[in-house]
Amino acid sequence: MILxxxxxxxxxxxxxxxxxxxxxxxxxxxxSDPQACAAIIAxxxxxxxxxxxAYTAVDKxxxxxxxxxxxxxxxxxxxxxxCTHLDIPFLHVSTDYxxxxxxxxxxxxxxxxxxxNAYGRTKLAGEQAIRSTGARHIILRTAWVFSAHGANFxxxxxxxxxxxxxxxVVNDQIGGPTPAADIAATLLTLADAxxxxxxxxxxxxxxxxxTSWAGFAQAIFxxxxxxxxxxxxxxxxxxxxxxxxxxxRLDCAKLASDFGIMPADWQRGxxxxxxxxxxxxx
Numbered sequence: 001m002i003l004x005x006x007x008x009x010x011x012x013x014x015x016x017x018x019x020x021x022x023x024x025x026x027x028x029x030x031x032s033d034p035q036a037c038a039a040i041i042a043x044x045x046x047x048x049x050x051x052x053x054a055y056t057a058v059d060k061x062x063x064x065x066x067x068x069x070x071x072x073x074x075x076x077x078x079x080x081x082x083c084t085h086l087d088i089p090f091l092h093v094s095t096d097y098x099x100x101x102x103x104x105x106x107x108x109x110x111x112x113x114x115x116x117n118a119y120g121r122t123k124l125a126g127e128q129a130i131r132s133t134g135a136r137h138i139i140l141r142t143a144w145v146f147s148a149h150g151a152n153f154x155x156x157x158x159x160x161x162x163x164x165x166x167x168x169v170v171n172d173q174i175g176g177p178t179p180a181a182d183i184a185a186t187l188l189t190l191a192d193a194x195x196x197x198x199x200x201x202x203x204x205x206x207x208x209x210x211t212s213w214a215g216f217a218q219a220i221f222x223x224x225x226x227x228x229x230x231x232x233x234x235x236x237x238x239x240x241x242x243x244x245x246x247x248x249r250l251d252c253a254k255l256a257s258d259f260g261i262m263p264a265d266w267q268r269g270x271x272x273x274x275x276x277x278x279x280x281x282x
Contacts, residue, residue, distance in 0.1 A: 002191060003046035005029055005037065005079065006053035010150040011093060014184035015052060022046070029053075031071040034078035041082035048191045049083050050091045051076055058097075058119045059241040065118040072122035077129025084135040089194035091187055096143040096175065096206070098124040101245020104174075106210075108251045109141075109202045117242035127202070138190050138200040140183070143248045144207070144216075146269075147180035148276040157217050158277065161226040171214035171232025175248030176206035179269030186261055193259060203258070204250040207266030219267065224274050 006012030007025035016023050022044070029037055031053055041049055055061060055071040076092055083090040097120030098113045115121045127139050146152040160167060186205050194200060211219070214232040221228045235244060252263045 001044065001046040003041065003044055003049045005031070005049070005051045008150070009052055009054075010145055010147040010152065010180035011183050011187070012052040013149050014147065014181045015050065015187065018181070018184050019188050021050075031075040032067065034070065034074040037075050038078040038082040041079060041086065045086060046088065048089045048091070048195055049079060050187055050191060051079055052093055052187075054093065055122065056119070058117065061118040061122065062241045065122065068118060068122040069125060072119075073125035073129050076126040077133060080130040080133040080135040080137060083137075084133050087136070089191065089200065090130065090135045090137045091191055091194070092126065092130055092137065092139050093183070093187075094127055094139050094141045095120065095123045096141060096248045096250055097245060098127065098141065099245060099247075101247045103247055104249075106249035106251035107204065107247070109204060109254055116245060119242060136194060136200055138194060139202045140187065140190070141202065141204050141250060142178050142183055142206055143250055144175045144177040145180050145183065146177055146273060148273045153177075153213070153216065154220055154270065154273055155277070157220045158224060158226070158274075161221060161224070161228045165227060166229040166231065167217065168231045168233045168237070169214040169217045170235050170238050171212040172234050173244055173246050173248065174210055174212055176208055176210050176250060176263065177216050177266040177270070178205070178207040178264050179266060179273065181272070182207075182264035182269060186255075189261060190259065198259075203255045204252050205255055205261065206250040206252060206263060207269070208252075208263040210249050219270060220274070223271055224278070
């Protein structure tokens with residue numbers, strides 16, 4: 001049995017679409033109670049655990065860092081500890097926000113971490129908690145996740161385009177948009193490999209080619225057939241409570257080398273997501 005923490009989030013939804021998994025929502029697994037999460041694993045005795053749940057409200061985390069710390073760090077650590085006792089693999093989704101966002105080179109797994117906001121600090125603490133248990137694990141860092149469900153940039157842009165014909169969008173933050181469907185497929189491939197004795201570790205997985213949020217917005221409108229003018233603006237003109245990294249590029253070479261998994265083609269993924277979203281409205 002593949003046990004998934006998370007049920008309605010973007011990656012958890014795609015995992016349920018692609019495989020026969022046991023997915024637990026908030027009503028079944030309260031991530032604000034780490035020991036309860038560990039007890040679920042001990043009781044169900046799955047063959048592998050995937051944690052696709054997290055506190056992801058980046059700006060709100062600035063005010064609720066202790067709560068985010070429990071969900072993003074204490075609970076994954078408890079889950080990993082339970083997996084250690086059962087000697088089963090634990091897979092966990094993390095983020096590029098563990099880095100400081102400086103420079104222009106794509107971040108490698110071995111680069112120094114220095115999160116610049118509360119969300120990044122709690123996600124980094126989760127990585128550290130998992131590693132400290134000695135569990136057989138994979139930490140998969142990703143970025144700019146999008147899909148046809150949940151809250152994400154693609155859905156926001158399409159919603160705004162219903163009433164706007166011009167938008168200002170940040171153009172100095174660069175990263176790789178990543179389809180949740182591809183993250184789910186990657187996690188399932190890795191889960192199978194881990195169950196067959198593969199070594200774990202920390203890996204990066206994101207979409208290619210790199211673009212800015214403004215560039216991503218232009219691609220969204222082009223594929224959706226929306227006539228919206230996008231004007232690029234600097235991050236300084238769009239202040240948010242939490243500082244966002246300017247450089248969210250992730251070097252995915254290690255994942256390709258170890259598992260043959262190539263970076264996601266986000267433009268192909270975007271076409272699929274827009275097709276799903278537009279068919280839902282007809």
